Amino acid sequence: MGSLEDAILQRKFNSEHEKVAINILFTASWLEGMNIQRMKPFGISPQQFNVLRILRGSYPNALRLADITERMIDKNSNATRLVEKLRQKGLVKREVCKHNRRQVDIWITQKGLDLLGQLDANAEEYLETLKGLSKAEAQQLNGMLDRIRG
C-alpha cells in the first residue's frame, strides 16, 4: 500500500498538517477493519472488545457505566447498549448498586475472561503489522499524537 497518496489517489494536500489529519483518519479506518476481522470469529465488535478489556483491567472489582464510558476509546458509543449485548452473550454481569441505586455495577465473567485470553493469543500476529516501526519510533509517534490532542 505505502503512501497515503496512493491509498486514496490524491496527489496534493493543502498542507502537511491537513495530510496528518487525513492520514490519521485513514489509518484508523484501516486498523478498525483489521480489528473487525480479528474479532468476528469470536462474535464481538471492536467496541465490545474495548469494554471487555476495560472490565478486565479492574477485575475482580466492578465498574460503573460512567467509569466504562470514561475509559472507552470511542467516548460516543453507547455503553448501556454495548453492555447489554455483552450480557446477553454471558460475557459480563450487571447489578444495580445497593448503596446508590442510580448506579449499575458491571463485572466481566469467567467466560468473558476466557474470550479475551483467546484474543490475546492472536494479538501478537495483529501487532506484527505495526512492526514497520521501531520501538523508539513508536514512542515518538505516541508523543506526537498526544501533542496533537493538546
Added chain:
Amino acid sequence: MGSLEDAILQRKFNSEHEKVAINILFTASWLEGMNIQRMKPFGISPQQFNVLRILRGSYPNALRLADITERMIDKNSNATRLVEKLRQKGLVKREVCKHNRRQVDIWITQKGLDLLGQLDANAEEYLETLKGLSKAEAQQLNGMLDRIRG
C-alpha cells in the same frame, strides 16, 4: 488532555506498539468528533464532505461511483447512499453513463462548490489544533503512518 494514559485512564499497555494502535484509534475518534461539529452547521457528515471534496478534485470532470469509493478515506462506507443524500441536497448531480450503462457519472454542482468554499474558510481554524507539531514533525508522522500500513 495530554497523554493517552489520562485520556482513557489506562496506565499500562502491553507494548509501545499496542499503544500506537490504540492511540491512532483514539485520536481519529477525537478528530472525527471535531469534524462532525465543524460540518453540522452545513448539514453534512464527514463522509459526505469527503465525497464532495473528491468530486471537487476532478471538477469539472465527472467521476464514477467506483472512482469515488477508491478515493474515500473510509472505504467501507456506501458511496451509492452517500451520493444519493448529496443529490437530495442539490450538492451533486448524477447521470447514467451513455457509453456504458452500468456506470453512473457524478459531478459536484455549483451549490456543492459553494458549500466547500465556506468550509474551507473555517478549515484553517480547525487545523490550528494540529499545530502542536512542526512541519517537520508532521512529515515524520505522515511517514510513520504510511509505514504502519505497510
Added chain:
DNA sequence: ACGAAATAGTTGTAACTACAACAATTGTAT
C-alpha cells in the same frame, strides 16, 4: 451468436453511532 464470467452499481439487514429527551434517584438549600 450464445452462454458463462466479469463488472458496476443497488438494495436489504442487522448492528452501531450521534444526540437529545427522558426517568429515576440522590443531594442541597432554605
Added chain:
DNA sequence: ATACAATTGTTGTAGTTACAACTATTTCGT
C-alpha cells in the same frame, strides 16, 4: 420537610456502517 438541582443511566430516532445478496449490463471464449 419540601422543592429544586445534580447525577446516573435508559430510551427513541434518524442516520451510518458492514456485509452479503441481488440486478443489470458488458465482455469473453468458443
